Amino acid sequence: MTSPLQQKLKIAGPSVVTANRTWDGVVVYRTAAKGWSVELTDAAIVRNSDEAKALLAEAVADDVGAIGPYIAPVQVDDAGKILPGNLREQIRRDGVTIDLPV
């Protein structure tokens, strides 16, 4: 499998690096402080492929902290709030779109 760092990165707009936390699998986002946050609003935004590659490289290096990092599209509204860029990322942020059977 091709490493994420060797893949061609095409950034169509603002993006973040997201992954799952290693010990529990929870969705996390790479922050500008070189850490991980469970809040999308804390995520570092990248806007071109060089920035994206650099942030992804940093995330991949933290193999103990989180697994499967990748670049995900986001939208940034007028107030600067970061929103998921597609349904998949919306579900990862907000959880399932159904009521859990409990």
Added chain:
Amino acid sequence: MYAYDEIDRTLVNERVLEFRDQVQRRLSGELTEDEFKMLRLQNGVYLQLHAYMFRVAIPYGTLASNQLRALAHVARKYDRGYGHFTTRQNIQFNWIKLSDLPDALADLAEVGIHAMQTSGNNMRNVTSDQWAGVAPGEIEDPRIWSELIRQHTTLHPEFSFLPRKFKIAITASDHDRAAIKVHDIGLKLIKNEKGETGFEVLVGGGLGRTPFIGKTIKHFVHGRDLLSYIEAILRVYNQYGRRDNIYKARIKILVHELGIEKFSREVEEEWQHIRNSSLQIDDEVIEDIRSRFIYPAYEKLPHMPDELRQAAADPDFEAWRKNSVAPHKVQGYSIVTISLKPIGAPPGDATAEQMDALADLADKYSFGEIRVGHEQNLALPHVAKRDLPALWKALDKLGLATPNVNLITDIIACPGLDYCSLANARSIPIAQELTRRFANHELANLIGRLHINISGCINACGHHHVGHIGILGVEKNGEEVYQITIGGRADENAALGNLIGPGVKFDEVADVVEDIVEAYLALRERPDELFMDTVKRLGVEPFKERVYATR
């Protein structure tokens, strides 16, 4: 029930210790994810959208009540209070933490349950008819042979690194409830003219990106030669199966590309080398396995007990009995299917409370035994007919007496984009909406047998190719789009569905299915002409016209 011996118990317990060490090394950073991934997959641990997913094997769909309680315990203690029964007689937990997995596995090991080979490129859980051992007219209990294959292939080094995953299903009835024609190897138990037990062997079936119906490679393989013949197939696959392209790595592609004649010649040649080896099965081995299946001490009961006669006055009970109760091979007993498809609920899910309560009901009414079917329903295989009214009342209280088995709301659905990292579109909300649209049981009964299968991506975990109505979710320009097929089926007459036209949007799917059903009701020749028969008689066109005339 099958009683594990000391070898099985040791294997399962040692596996837990091994995995505990692997998890510890992963969490400490001693193992990288690249190094750990294959190890976790071989223990049924995937990474999904929100969390790790833990898949637990239920060999040939047979569970003891204490095992079901252990699954409820795992759901409650380590997950979010429920589990999801899959189309391959497994159960999945969607929210488990990696750090908790060794403890969860250890708890399951206490009752002989494990997750070995529920993922990875190896021999997966050997599945069978959920009515095995109790269905009238069955040749013999297919689980004996399933167990033989399970023992032979579990952690078998030659089959632990196949080109791709490998699935076997076995049936012993004329009506195929195990979907053997869409498995890598499908086995049908038969008798030859001498009355000897053997198998019709099918190979190269499968769904996913490139679906194929399995082809008969040998019309009769004697039972004593079963392992050597399967091994010959696996050796040919291991040698020639493609490892360079994951999408072309399943045996179905190899069979298709070589052609069944050439493939079978290769298998035959390989088989001649190993047929008379230690792989030949002694009768004693089969008898030993047979002896470890503990069958209930059935009572001599009347065909029509008073309790059942009296309860027949209750129309709700009768509706459930007619729908969910099937004949048993022993007089006075029934097989009860428990629908895990309540109206508006995710197909195949059961809460920990439901699992615990079902375990109690199994103890009370079914000799402590539960079965799991590939349609994502459960069954109690040994219910005395006199107990049916009491069982129905208890199931109803648990929300588990929906009389919709094999009807339009008995939907197979994969977890879809709500959970799965491979999915492109949601499956569960589509299923939920469809069950609401067809919630009226009179309407569902009027429609008759109709299977809707939904997958959230081309990998087809929801078996959409073989749904009478199949629904495949894809992503197009950032939106969920659903392709609809009709005419598929997974039984002894297995067939792949045909596309009826362009994909439709998420909120149009239920309308389209309603149109298809309305067309069927208008087109069928008589009330007992099933949907599949109407589609077979008329083809796709009339349905296509109905759906797309106004779209």
